[in-house]
Amino acid sequence: xxxxxxxxxxxxxxxxSRQGAGLWVIAACLWLGLAGCDGGENEAFSLGYAAYQxxxxxxxxxxxxxxAEAGDARAQYNLGMLYSEGRGxxxxxxxxxxxxxxxxxxxxxxxxxxxALALIAGEGAAQDYPAAIAELxxxxxxxxxxxxxxxxxMLLEGLGETRDVAAGMNYITMAxxxxxxxxxxxxxxAYRDGEVVAQNDESAVRWFRxxxxxxxxxxxxxxxxxxxxxxxxxxxxxxxxxxxxxAANQGVADAAQLxxxxxxxxxxxxxxxxxxxxxxxxxx
Amino acid sequence: xxxxxxxxxAIWMAASTMLLxxxxxxxxxxxxxxxxxxxxxxxxxxxxxxxxxxNVLRAxxxxxxxxxxxxxxxxxxxxxxxxIGRFVLGRYWQSATIDQQEEYLALFSEFVLRxxxxxxxxxxxxTFEVLNAAEAGKSxxxxxxxxxxxxxxxxxxxxRLRMIDDQPQIIDVSVGGISMSITQREEYSALVQRNxxxxxxxxxxxxxxSLPAEGP
Numbered sequence: 007x008x009x010x011x012x013x014x015x016x017x018x019x020x021x022x023s024r025q026g027a028g029l030w031v032i033a034a035c036l037w038l039g040l041a042g043c044d045g046g047e048n049e050a051f052s053l054g055y056a057a058y059q060x061x062x063x064x065x066x067x068x069x070x071x072x073x074a075e076a077g078d079a080r081a082q083y084n085l086g087m088l089y090s091e092g093r094g095x096x097x098x099x100x101x102x103x104x105x106x107x108x109x110x111x112x113x114x115x116x117x118x119x120x121x122a123l124a125l126i127a128g129e130g131a132a133q134d135y136p137a138a139i140a141e142l143x144x145x146x147x148x149x150x151x152x153x154x155x156x157x158x159x160m161l162l163e164g165l166g167e168t169r170d171v172a173a174g175m176n177y178i179t180m181a182x183x184x185x186x187x188x189x190x191x192x193x194x195x196a197y198r199d200g201e202v203v204a205q206n207d208e209s210a211v212r213w214f215r216x217x218x219x220x221x222x223x224x225x226x227x228x229x230x231x232x233x234x235x236x237x238x239x240x241x242x243x244x245x246x247x248x249x250x251x252x253a254a255n256q257g258v259a260d261a262a263q264l265x266x267x268x269x270x271x272x273x274x275x276x277x278x279x280x281x282x283x284x285x286x287x288x289x290x
Numbered sequence: 291x292x293x294x295x296x297x298x299x300a301i302w303m304a305a306s307t308m309l310l311x312x313x314x315x316x317x318x319x320x321x322x323x324x325x326x327x328x329x330x331x332x333x334x335x336x337x338x339x340x341x342x343x344x345n346v347l348r349a350x351x352x353x354x355x356x357x358x359x360x361x362x363x364x365x366x367x368x369x370x371x372x373x374i375g376r377f378v379l380g381r382y383w384q385s386a387t388i389d390q391q392e393e394y395l396a397l398f399s400e401f402v403l404r405x406x407x408x409x410x411x412x413x414x415x416x417t418f419e420v421l422n423a424a425e426a427g428k429s430x431x432x433x434x435x436x437x438x439x440x441x442x443x444x445x446x447x448x449x450r451l452r453m454i455d456d457q458p459q460i461i462d463v464s465v466g467g468i469s470m471s472i473t474q475r476e477e478y479s480a481l482v483q484r485n486x487x488x489x490x491x492x493x494x495x496x497x498x499x500s501l502p503a504e505g506p
Binding site for chain 1: 347353354363366367371372389392396455485488489492493495496497499500501502503504505506
């Protein structure tokens with residue numbers, strides 16, 4: 007593209023008419039009283055979500071805001087997302103925190119999770135590790151893998167509570183067993199290092215492989231090197247090249263070096279096979 | 291709406307981008323030995339970024355979360371995250387353990403890419419326009435661009451490019467003349483002083499582990 011040429015970067019507005027319908031539904035519900043308007047609220051919420059998916063955040067906000075003010079926890083949560091990320095509105099972490107608090111008080115667990123993370127990062131309120139841990143314990147117990155992972159890391163680091171390696175590893179394992187790639191990668195590193203669990207190269211590779219399959223770049227890199235060295239797994243240079251190619255294509259510098267090194271030693275047909283498998287790879 | 295207030299938190303406010311090389315003497319010394327990105331190549335590089343953004347962000351059949359994930363993968367190849375991440379961490383890089391360095395860089399990259407993807411993921415009707423390119427320091431090229439429409443006043447975005455491993459890479463972005471890297475450096479320094487590297491890493495983990503918007 008020549009300098010000065012313009013690209014239309016973003017999707018055109020396409021949900022205005024539906025948005026208008028959504029606002030009408032909300033207005034009618036509020037005018038008539040909320041009783042009996044559940045269907046209308048759900049429809050309006052859905053219209054807001056459709057606008058959000060189209061990248062029309064202003065329209066999503068216009069639909070969700072009155073719902074949130076009327077006490078809809080889902081709308082409070084999603085509106086909090088818009089404020090937190092500055093989509094369709096100036097970024098306002100404090101406003102996001104307030105909305106998530108309101109939703110969490112109604113039992114909305116996603117809101118409670120994000121509230122906990124805001125307390126860890128100190129966004130929208132003063133940093134408060136103990137309060138964050140208290141919230142994460144609720145959402146982790148409800149089965150949220152993201153919460154289990156964050157809580158596990160906090161406990162392993164001793165942030166907000168006395169360091170508790172056993173509990174921390176337990177939470178991370180729970181998240182990993184649900185397929186949460188970052189937790190799987192953490193377990194791989196834990197077994198590799200042997201500091202918080204007994205060192206075990208085979209277990210390290212097993213978790214690296216799971217995380218790699220889910221698209222974790224660090225795990226893909228580690229798996230490539232392990233396969234090329236035969237450490238914790240049978241040596242397999244074709245598989246090593248496949249994972250090195252996948253990692254290198256995402257900008258991992260030493261994976262690119264491994265690609266060069268392996269490619270010097272492998273016959274062309276094996277290189278071609280690794281390249282084909284790498285290009286066919288899609289994260290689970 | 292104040293455009294600066296709208297944009298800056300998403301892509302890291304900072305002091306002038308011209309300070310960047312002055313704060314990185316080692317990298318500057320290394321950079322003297324490599325060629326500068328040529329002006330035309332630099333403009334094409336950034337123009338391609340805009341064009342690819344259109345393709346990705348207009349892709350049908352994907353959720354916004356999927357579109358932004360694709361966009362993040364694309365951005366990752368354009369940015370030198372190791373360079374930016376190390377610069378932002380400053381002197382604390384050397385005192386971090388190898389594991390901390392690795393975890394920090396992974397989380398930092400994800401945080402940056404999330405910010406950019408969400409910044410560019412919405413705002414119907416906006417346009418992206420490459421304006422010009424100018425040499426900066428001994429090794430860099432700055433491409434000026436403008437984002438306009440979408441209900442906001444036009445905003446200047448400058449992209450600082452450097453040749454790294456024989457490839458042009460973005461090493462800083464400035465919005466309204468304000469560099470993201472330098473403010474981030476100040477913020478992270480404060481976080482490390484308060485809670486150590488573990489605290490900084492947890493803050494980054496928190497910023498990258500939130501759940502997405504809820505559907506019907």
